[in-house]
Amino acid sequence: MEALRESFLHLTFQMSTYKRATLDEDDLVDSTGDEIYPSSAMQVTLRHGPGPRCWAEKTHTERRLLVLVCALSVALFFSLITVGIFYKETHPGVCLTEPCITVASAVMGALDRSVDPCHDFYNFACGGWVRNNPLPEGKSRWGPFSNLWERNMAVMKHLLENTTMKGLSKAEEKAQRYYKACMNESKIEELGAQPLQELINQTGGWALTGSWDKNNFQEVLRTVSANYRCSPFFTVFVSTDSKSSNSNIIQVDQSGLGLPSRDYYLNKTANAKYLNAYLDFLVELGVLLGGSEETSRSLMQEIVDFETTLANITVPQEERRDEELIYHKIQAKDLATLAPAVDWMPYLTDVFAPVPLNDSEPVVVYAKDYLQKVSDLIASTNKSVLNNYMIMKVLRKMVSILDQKFQDAEQRFFEVMYGTKKSCAPRWKLCVSDTDSALGFALGALFVKATFDEDSKAIAEDMVSEIKWAFEDSLKYVGWMDQETKKAAKEKADAIYNMVGYPKFIMDPKELDKVFNDVDTLVLRRVASITVSPVCIACV
Structure with missing residues (x-):
């Protein structure tokens, strides 16, 4: 019986081998694969054929699925590579x-992690800084830029104190001498109000200490505008033209007032405390300059x-926003x-x-109606x-560099105004x-040479x-802008003029000295008249 079984299996094997050897590839493709082959070692050996025969044995559906899997695997591979490169570049x-x-x-250190950012993001982000940086004495505000x-x-x-530096321009040397004159406190206290009184007399005097009737x-x-940089009725300056950022232009605007805003003057009932403190301050300055209490109060009230x-x-600020x-x-002639x-x-x-x-x-005028009215x-x-x-405006500007009595008067006024x-x-x-x-540009040249890395300016400009x-690229994809608005936005972006770090001319000693060629007169009238003796004037 066992011999008969082996003979049957051998016959079956030979028949299957013959059939597979005579069928062409089309027959194999159409085969349903229902034949059952014994699981013998010989069978495995015979089925292990070359690659194309393995592919040929696949059904049409299997081939398509295999191609799809390969394509997806390749796509996934390249996607992983792309994501990896992008992540490396961005991280x-x-x-x-x-x-x-x-x-x-x-x-x-600026964070306060005890605060829930969803409820109070400001204190979460800044609470630590505020806690570690209490408001300094005498300051009404303080921040990181402070x-x-x-x-x-x-x-x-x-x-400014390092006078041993070599190769300084004349302008830089003037800045050092200006600072040295300001630091001469003993001479400032000795002179008291005398330098300012002399300056007022040179300007034409005023009615505080005697009769005045001049045209x-x-x-x-x-004089007060050019020599002492005061702006009594209007302000005139040179700045970038807002409609052409590559050029500077003379600009005329309304000037500031003695108090922080016009509201202090217009609502006298609510601001009586500040108006009275301001008047008392001006009266005290008048007395320090030699006027009587009565004359000073009358003149300052006017x-x-x-x-x-x-x-x-x-014009109120809210009307100047556009x-x-x-x-x-x-x-200029207009x-x-x-x-x-x-x-x-x-x-x-x-x-x-x-x-x-x-x-x-x-000339650009920013306060046309105001200029007509003034x-x-x-x-x-x-x-x-x-x-x-006009003389009072000069006095207000000079107070901080006069002797201690003037500075104390100003401080008492500030305590009322700002609580400092x-x-x-x-x-x-x-x-x-x-x-x-x-002498900002001269001091700026000293500062840049000592601290500024030229590479950092290039990095910031880039x-x-x-x-x-x-x-400008994002404008292509902005859906809420029409074409006209996009064009205007592009023109505005193109008009941007980079002002990073410092102007190049301050690093050229000859160009810098040209800017301050006339500063001898400025220093003579400002520093020498206010803070130094005539002996120091010659060295400026």
């Missing part, structure tokens, strides 16, 4: 350089009343028609000397009141700030360019 790794660690530490400014001031102090309004206006009239014609409405480009109370060409010539000007010089006010106001007001107590800030901080104000490109 270059953990930055462990000193600047990265410092910045990361500052960010982490700390940065403190560090920069320390650097500037060192540079010199135009001359005094030019000044406050005049400022109240100015406040009434001053620059398109307040931007008026004219020629100012005479707009505000005839001022001799504009002599005024502009003195203010911008030694730059030559002509009456076709372009011109009428000047024409209708007593000339003594106008003169006293007397600051214990050292004298050098005042003098660094004043030097920066008077960053700005990339941001600009990204903005």
Whole structure:
């Protein structure tokens, strides 16, 4: 029986082998695969054929599925490679350089993790910083940039005091001498109010200490504006043209007032505390300059009343937000028609000397209605009141660099206005700030050479360019803008003018010295008259 079974299996094997050897590939494709082959070693050996025969044994559906799986595997492979490259580019790794660690530490230290960011994100993000940086004595506000400014001031102090540096330009040397004069406290206290009294007399005097009846309004206006950078009735300056950022242009605007805003003057009941403190402050200054209490109060009350009239014609800030409405480009000669109370060409010539000007010089006026009204006010106001007001503006600007009695009077006024107590800030901080104000480009040249890496300026400029490109590229995909708006946005982006770090000319000693060629006169009248003795004037 066993022999018969083996014979049957052998016969079956031979028949299947014959059939497979004679069938063509089409028959194999149509085969349903229902044949059953014994699971013997010999069978396996015979079925293990070349690749094409294995592929040929697949059904049409199996082939399609296999091709699809291969295609998906290749796509997945390339997708993984692409994602890996992108991740590597966007996540270059953990930055462990000193600047990265410092910045990361500052960010982490500013957090307050006890606060739920979903309920109070501000305190979550800034609570740690606020807790670790209490408001300093004498300061009404404080922030991260305040700390940065403190560090920069320390650097500037060192540079201004380091007189052993070689190769300085004349302008940089003037900045150092200016600072040194400001730091001469013993001489400042010795002179008291005398330098300012002499300056006032040189300007034409005023009615505080005697009778005054002069017809010199135009001359005094030019002097206080050009020599002492005061802006009694309007402000005139050079800045970037908002409609052409590659060019600078003369600009005329309304001036500031003695108090922070016009509202203080217009709502006298609510602001009586501040108006009285302001008047008392001005009266005290008048007394320190040699006037009697009675004369000072009468004269300063007239000044406050005049400022109240100015406040009434001053345009509120909320009405100045649309620059398109307040931007008026004219020629210098047109100012005479707009505000005839001022001799504009002599005024502009003195203010911008030694730059030559002509009456076709372009000017942007930002307060057209105000200029017309202030011109009428000047024409209708007593000339003594106008003169006293201009001198008071000079006095206000000089108070902080006069002797201690003047500074104490100003501090008492600030305590009422801002709630700040007397600051214990050292004298050098005042003098660094004043030097920066008077000779900023010269001090800037010292600062840049000591601290600024040229590569960082290039990096910042590249960053700005990339941001600009990204903005312009995003306009293609913005659906809520119509084509006209996109075009305007593109033009505005193209008009961006990079002002990163510092202007190149300050690194050229010859160009820098040109800017301050006339600073000898400025320093003579400002520093020497206020803070130094005549002996120090010669060294400026």
